[in-house]
Amino acid sequence: MKKLTSLLLVLLLTSILAACGGNEETTSDAGDKSAPAEEKQQLKIGATSGPYADMVSNAIKPLLEEKGYEIEVVEFSDYVQPNIALGNGSLDANLFQHKIYMENFAAEHGLELSELVVVPTAPMGIYSNKFNSIDEIEEGSELALPNDPTNLARTLMLLEGLGLITVDGTINQLTASEKDVVENPKNLKLQPIEAGQLPRAVDGVDVAAVPGNFALAAQMDLLSALALEDMPDDFRNRVVVKTADLDAQFAKDIQEVVQSPEFEEIIDRDFQGFGKPEWMVNR
Template sequence: MKKIASLLSVCALALGLTACGSDNASTKTEDKKELKIGATTGPYADMVNEAIKPGLEDLGYKVEIVEFTDYIQPNKALGNDSIDANLFQHKVYMENFAKENKLKLSDLIVVPTAPMGIYSSKYKSLKEIKDGASLALPNDPVNLARALKVLADEKLIEVDPDVDPLKISEKDVTKNPENIQLKPLESAQLPRATESVDLSAVPGNFALAAKMKLEDALVLENMPDLYRNVVAVNTKDVDAQFAKDIKEVVKSAEFEKVIDRKFIGFGKPEWMK
């Protein structure tokens, strides 16, 4: 009987320790006051530093910004808990990346985003475009669809109305009255391409990285929220207090003031309009 009692006591102690450990684990995230937020070098690292970090610090957080120069490592770092959140991608990219890499990531909130623009060193207006003008545009499916939608919105081309606007490709172009010559290129090459083609459709982040001004574009896209950047977190942290506080800061009046003052040309998401 003594042996049984001793065994039961050990088991109870073990269960108690496990329960305590579980409680500590559950409160660890809730009590987190030191955050690491990843962002790509450039405007989105600046957005975290100038528009998000100050608000979090006012709420008692210590914030470290971790900068990345590619679109792979920010999600890898988030997935292995090296960082707590990141800002550099739209929801479509995040979901595809998470699926391909077996990660559980969630979008927390949509933020103002630099839109794609059509730039030219030859024309000052889309009305000046001549027959056979050459236009460089992204060669990846997502950004290609965005560029073609801009052209369609500006009545430069027509596309099959039965095709999802988010998935249109060159084969879906039904009319091209100006005989615009489409030249797909890697997005990173598009800013430089403005010197060798008549027009270039450049995603906002690449334009800003090349020191191009959004307001210098002949036209900026009417970007759907699906393509605006999001603050992403691990799905397990969606309801954590730090995640709620990030949303609170992004929704604050002070955040919008910084955007209006320092991020001119960035398209605002629907919830800010």
């Protein structure tokens, strides 16, 4: 019995010592985990299908790969999921939206999003299969334009700049409507429709104002427009990241490649008609 008791005491002491050793090892491991994590080398960048997915794939991705990154381009068919995916960490960056949309979406969904760099953007265009110039547009012509407030505000400013209408003061980007028009000297029949349908509308109306991304998706030639928008930078698309990642190395590298001469060369070659942001024009 004494021998059995001694054996049990030895086993108990051994178990206690082993447990203490295990705790020390765990503490040491925890210390290692507190060390700074390595910077990301595998990035997922989201973009809407069409010209901006092409811009990521053909211009941004290869330049980042030269820096040693592995890039996966994730394409979306809507304007909601790219920001949701960025907010939940499924993406590291996205490219599809302008400043006003980004700020309102972030506020509505409780997201912390920030722009990284503004990129060349396909402008709104005035298209017609009936007229060859703005001056030829006749009295009472039917003009299709986007029905969503942000794109409609851009269209009204474009039409005002062309002398076709006059609007009432400053247009609210979130509530704009055709009711903002106070002067319409040619009595144009303004017909707001869903923006994605505007390329098809070119064949059915006298004139149509088509946002650049939808024009390109329908394989329209931007340079065939009667007039193209000289958009302010707030309406140009930008690369967006989570605000917490603004100072991350991958974010700095994305900004560097977009602002490189090599990126602009690709834009000039493959994205003709895209309006360049102020930083690119003025450098």
